[in-house]
Amino acid sequence: MPLRPRSLLFAPGNRAELVAKLPRSAPDAVVIDLEDAIPATPEAKAAARPVARDAARDLMAAHPHLPVFLRVNAPHSPYFEDDLAVLTPELAGVVVPKLESAADVRRVVAALEARGLSLPLLAGLETGAGVWYALDILREDAVGWAYFGAEDYTTDLGGQRTPGGLEVLYARSQVALAARLAGVPVLDIVVTRLNDEAAFREDAAQGRALGYAGKLCIHPAQVALAHEIFGATEAELNRAR
């Protein structure tokens, strides 16, 4: 995993063929998703778990150097406990969405420990509480990285997303600042408009200006754009020398 990952490419946990294709666009890290990508019903979540576990195992076997994360459902959701059974020690870490307090982080760590796991967390800050208490959350030792989620944040506040994005500038700025103080690299918001390179470039440039290390990507074509905007990794620079 690069110190400052520029791209984190997501695939739905119930789509083994999409998970297998994740490495093709050469993202810095990948996420197999049990949360937003899976319908919020007990049946859909239950059906996705074994698919996600097998897909993660196959992906890590085929690509031993690729950092593979798994995103579980939020700690306050009814799906969280069962999601933990999908985690294995070979993962690069676990993405935990909608963290709202330092106590949330500690509960997640305890739940992992109860299963003999000590995976680092990639903390999702994407609710009002997550943004307000960002520094407390990110200072927990278990947190290795973070992301800010604009869609869920805006929904939580009863607001709406707009093209300019000024409605999340405060939250996006505060999360970047809290991440800096906690010493945690932080990934920037998803760009939901696919097939709009200019929009992605502009949004990524804003994120980079704020101090974000890279982008959450939901389409393989976004990875190359993210690398272009967020620049060469140290590894690439070293190789080029």
Next chain:
Amino acid sequence: MPLRPRSLLFAPGNRAELVAKLPRSAPDAVVIDLEDAIPATPEAKAAARPVARDAARDLMAAHPHLPVFLRVNAPHSPYFEDDLAVLTPELAGVVVPKLESAADVRRVVAALEARGLSLPLLAGLETGAGVWYALDILREDAVGWAYFGAEDYTTDLGGQRTPGGLEVLYARSQVALAARLAGVPVLDIVVTRLNDEAAFREDAAQGRALGYAGKLCIHPAQVALAHEIFGATEAELNRAR
């Protein structure tokens, strides 16, 4: 009172004929104002109080289902104590401007209790301290709603209002976030340029994007625009079904 009031229409407390007309534009709630609408002299404030009390009584008698608020002067002003004599238990609540701390809220509640009143507060956050301590203030049990005031906030900071409004984006965002965490619906800033529908629409859309429930309105024509931007109430949606 709708759960998320979209419009709060103000009339000066010393203008009985304007108070009587408040319901005509069908606002979600109305405010009879003893603060900004009345000149800041002891004589003007004293003259307004009996007019406001009689106007409130007549309005509530004529429109028993209309939520009627009265705005007193700020707790730190010399007018606050005398304003309390105008309040009656029939009001939907009392609008308290320029709250700066949780202690301010508790002092207001105590002053109300001393007069046998237990009205809920619509908390005005419109100073530097009000914005900084927004969460503490809004978490007080007596607070039922809030508003952010951009003109007074900017004056308090020694700043200036500009057309784009970026000078209050931080404060406006923080108040919306604090209101969300406190579970309190929050009303957005006044648009002072009357007769400029486009400006009102744009400003209201910004407020809606940030999570505001509705607008403070200072002209009847702003009410319909606010309802258009902030959308149908649950009551309206239920009736339409």
Next chain:
Amino acid sequence: MPLRPRSLLFAPGNRAELVAKLPRSAPDAVVIDLEDAIPATPEAKAAARPVARDAARDLMAAHPHLPVFLRVNAPHSPYFEDDLAVLTPELAGVVVPKLESAADVRRVVAALEARGLSLPLLAGLETGAGVWYALDILREDAVGWAYFGAEDYTTDLGGQRTPGGLEVLYARSQVALAARLAGVPVLDIVVTRLNDEAAFREDAAQGRALGYAGKLCIHPAQVALAHEIFGATEAELNRAR
């Protein structure tokens, strides 16, 4: 020193001829700089100190009514202790860059006291910690004024400056608010593009809207522009009456 200084003109501490010329553009106050204007090597810093001390002495002798500040290097830098030897009681105050906590302020005050000095501080907030803990820092009694530094702030967060400046709107707003609560006049960010009057005017107007009292100036031509945007001082208004 005006209550709200509109301009603070900087000159490098190792350039006696530029220091001597500082009063020509009639700034409200001036700063002889040992920090950013001097290369960050022990030799360059050591060579600058005697030049700065003599230049400060000559400037104050020739212009007894001009408020003269000296900017030392950051308290956490290896240059700070030696810089203190350059300070004299005749200075209007000492500019301390990159303050990160109230404890930082107290350490600076103690270091000054150990040398028999009790100069007021002009506190530089220009790192993530400086912005996050702005209110704690500015509430320290020794702090008389403050400034926000956008270039260093953005560098500290791993971000980038852009023409619109939205990447620092949160931090710039928070520092202005904290300064208001602490009762401390605050100076706005440097405009690095010289020879671009329109850019300076626009940036200064943004700072004024946010509540800043004036501008850090790095070129004499910026002083008149700052005074134009930030307006007449009380002294000027009194004289005009």
